[in-house]
Amino acid sequence: MSKIKNLLFDLGGVVIDIERQRCVDSLTALGMTNADEMIGLYRQSGPFLQLEAGALSPAEFCNAMRATMPEGVTDAQIEQAICNFIIDIPTHRLVALRQLREKYGTYVLSNTNPIMFEGVIDKLFRKEGRQMSDYFDGVTVSYRAKHNKPAPEIFEYAISTMGIRPEETLFLDDSQRNLDAAAKFGFATALVPEGGEFMDILKQLNLA
Secondary structure (H helix, E strand, O other): OOOEEEEEOOOOOEEEEEOOHHHEEEEEHHOOOOHHHHHOOOOOOHHHHHHHHOOOHHHHHHHHHHEEEEEOOOOHHHHHHHHHOOOEEEEHHHHHHHHHHHEEEEEEEEEOOHHHHHHHHHOOOOOOOOOOOHOOEEEEEHHHHHHOOOOOOHHHHHHHOOOOHHHEEEEEEOHHHHHHHOOOOOOOOEEEOOOOOHHHHHHHOOOO
């Protein structure tokens, strides 16, 4: 992989530690009966999927979710339950990203939503007194691209808006389905297994 000039990262399960069950349990505690069906580890469904695809605003999403809950549940309660999907970014990964950026172009391609991204994720990248732009040269998130991985449109959007060449880019994701979709565009791909570290993968590929 000597031709690799760029690293394209998924966020959840690759850079950010997540816990699906914590989100499901939080929504269930609010009285939602089908949270387990709606919240997937790699792909969502229903209003959650629409929120990630930018088809619903946060307010519209909360209204749709509230239709499955008892009366009196607030937007703030729903948003907090959704954000419980996210655990943290270990500091050693932030350090690794800064080191990698000295050698590669570093980019993000992630399925996420404005509640999580603007409410939690953006703040996690400030742990070292920095911001997300200090770690990445470009960021593509599904709710802004109006498409979710593995749809081809989100890869086309990422290539166009971030100006990356797939044949020079390694995409790291925790979903084989997303990697298979990326490979069709010519991206090199690497699966980050559950509990795995992207730096270990890069070292195995002689890229770190």
